[in-house]
Amino acid sequence: MPQAFSRYVPHVVECLASNYIDYNPIPLIKVRSCFGAHRWGGTSEVYNGVKYAVKLGYVEEVQYGRLTRYKPTLIGVVKGAIMDAVMTVLGIMNENAIDTAERMSIILYSNLLLDIPDAILSAQQGARRVECVCCTEGGRCFEFKRTEGRDRVYLGMITLKVLAGVEVRGVRPVDYWPLYRFVRDEAMFYLMRGFKGYDPEAAARATPLITLFLLRFDRNWFVPKSKVRQLALKLCRQ
Numbered sequence: 559m560p561q562a563f564s565r566y567v568p569h570v571v572e573c574l575a576s577n578y579i580d581y582n583p584i585p586l587i588k589v590r591s592c593f594g595a596h597r598w599g600g601t602s603e604v605y606n607g608v609k610y611a612v613k614l615g616y617v618e619e620v621q622y623g624r625l626t627r628y629k630p631t632l633i634g635v636v637k638g639a640i641m642d643a644v645m646t647v648l649g650i651m652n653e654n655a656i657d658t659a660e661r662m663s664i665i666l667y668s669n670l671l672l673d674i675p676d677a678i679l680s681a682q683q684g685a686r687r688v689e690c691v692c693c694t695e696g697g698r699c700f701e702f703k704r705t706e707g708r709d710r711v712y713l714g715m716i717t718l719k720v721l722a723g724v725e726v727r728g729v730r731p732v733d734y735w736p737l738y739r740f741v742r743d744e745a746m747f748y749l750m751r752g753f754k755g756y757d758p759e760a761a762a763r764a765t766p767l768i769t770l771f772l773l774r775f776d777r778n779w780f781v782p783k784s785k786v787r788q789l790a791l792k793l794c795r796q
């Protein structure tokens with residue numbers, strides 16, 4: 559059976575995360591205001607996104623007197639951000655985005671395990687954020703933003719624990735929005751540069767090949783960065 563899905567799920571999670579500044583649940587009117595500001599849709603799109611975000615466990619319903627309010631779950635922030643990146647880069651707008659995001663979660667977990675030690679060294683040097691334009695040999699360029707330093711260590715460790723299924727304590731509501739942006743930027747970086755950048759001649763075919771790679775990916779298999787690159791290159795050359 560098809561899994562519960564709406565293309566507006568990541569938008570709902572993003573709006574809730576950006577408005578979650580204390581421990582109080584968020585009224586739906588703030589989500590509608592957020593949707594309107596970004597021109598994502600109206601009331602029906604909000605209700606549709608909230609409905610399936612709750613079913614996926616990305617959002618929690620909270621009874622607030624006679625009203626129902628909402629707050630993002632920690633796993634929802636991480637998984638919603640990865641889904642956002644998958645939908646943005648690969649253009650998957652149906653229920654396949656759920657499974658593809660799950661497989662991308664394993665790749666992100668593998669890469670972060672190797673990157674966090676370098677992030678600790680960067681933190682000692684005082685770096686905070688990198689923004690640049692990256693280009694392949696074939697001339698394809700994309701903007702790149704990456705959190706560095708202490709923020710990267712902190713947000714990266716939260717992400718690793720969430721993806722590993724380890725309980726995370728002490729995360730403040732104001733950290734949910736930076737966490738969402740961090741995970742989305744990281745996932746987009748590996749989707750855009752991590753695969754497409756290694757074989758410039760295959761750039762035009764990269765998106766369907768990345769999708770194929772993620773669909774073939776065994777979710778129970780821990781993959782180090784070198785293996786991910788090797789398999790991505792092999793697919794691009796087929």
